[in-house]
Amino acid sequence: MRSSTLPAASASVVEATVLPRLIRIGPNLCVAAFTLMKLLPARFMIDRAEQRGELAPGTTVLETSSGTFALGLAMVCRLRGYPLVIVGDPAIDPALRRRLGELGAQVEICAEPSPNGGFQQARLDRLEELRALHPDHYVPGQYHNPDNPNAYAAVAEQIAETVGAVDCLVGPVGSGGSTGGTAAFLRLLQPQMRLIGVDTSPSAIFGQVDGPRVVRGLGNSLVPPNVSHDAYDEVHWAGPAEVFRATRELHALHALYMGPTSGASFLVARWYAERNPDAQVVAFLPDEGHRYQETVYQDEWLAEQGLLDAPAAPAPRTVTDPHDAVGGWARMHWRRRSLDDATRDGAGRSGPTPVEDL
Secondary structure (H helix, E strand, O other), rough: OOOOOOOOOOOOHHHHHOOOOEEEEEEEEEEEOEEEEOOOHHHHHHHHHOOOOOOOOOOOEEEEOOOOHHHHHHHHHHOOOOOOEEEEOOOHHHHHHHHHHHHHOEEEEOOOOOOOOOOHHHHHHHHHHHHHHHOOEEEOOOOOHHHHOOOOOOHHHHHHHHHOOOOOOEEEEEOOHHHHHHHHHHHHOOOOOOEEEEEEOOOOOOOOOOOOOOOOOOOOOOOOOOHHHHHOOEEEEOOOOHHHHHHHHHHHHHHEEEOOHHHHHHHHHHHHHHHHHOOOOOEOOEEOOOHHOOOOOOHHHHOOOOOOOOOOOOEEEEEOOOHHHOOOOOEEEEOOHHHHHHHHOOOOOOOOOOOOOO
C-alpha cells in the first residue's frame, strides 16, 4: 500500500521538472536551476492553445528551433499525442536530433542561411512553406507569442515565495521570454528591481551586426518581438573564454552541471553580487550540461577552439555603444530604453563610459 504521507505522484516528467530548483550559492546569490527551462513555455503555450480551441487531436504542431525549445515541445507533444515538425539548422547536434526523433518529432534542417537574417530567417521561411503543406496546424511561435513571457508568472511566484525580495535578476536573453516575463511579474511587487540581460557577440538582439558565434544558446540573427528592451537596466555580452570558464567553475565550485548559457548567467550574476553585497541577486540557469559533455566539458575541444588556456577577463569593460561590445566581456547601461533609443544614444561614441555606480 502507498503511504498516505507520501506526496501525490506527478502526472508526467513535464509536471515533475517544469519549475526550477532554487539554490543559494552565495550570501546574496541564488540560482534558479532548470532541468530544461524551455519546457515551461512549451507546456504553457500548448495549454493555452488547447484552451482557445487552436489544438485538437491530429493537429500538427510546427515550430522553428535548433535548441532546447524544440526538446521541450517534443516532450509535451509526445505526451499529448500531437504530431510535431521542427525546423532547425546545423546547430542541432546529433544527440539532440536523435532525442527529437525518439520523441516522434520530424526534424527538417535548413542547410544554408538566408542572406538577410541568417539561419533564423531561413527557418522562418521554411516554416511558412510547411504551413501551406499542413492546413490543420498550430505554430507556438516562441519569438513572438506573448504566452512565452506569460509562462514565467509561475517562476516569479516561486521566487517571491521562496527567496523574498529580489534586488537584481540576471539571465540569458534568447527569445526574451524568461527574463522579460519573470521581471514583469516580480516588478508588480518591486518596481525598482534591476534586470540584467546576458548575450554574446556578435548578436542582433541588442543592436549589434549579426555574425558567427562560438557560444551555443546565446545570440540571435534577428531581434525577437518578445524581447522587451525597455525592461533591461543593464546588458552584458559575454565572450566564449569567460563563458566556458564560468560554466566549468559552476560545476567545480557548486556541483551544478549546467550548459554554457547558465555559465554566462553565473558569470555576470557572481560579478554583480560581489560588487553589491547588500543586494539579493537571482540568476537563471536554463539547462543542464549533458549536451555539452563533448564540447564545453572537454579539454580537447576547448584546445581545438583555442580557448583552453585563453585569458578570461576578470570583469567586463563598460561601453556606450553595442558595437563597441564585440569581443570579450562587455557591459552597457541600458537604462530601460527601447532598442532604437539605446542604439541612437550610443551612436558615434566609443570606448568606456565614465565610472558609474554599479
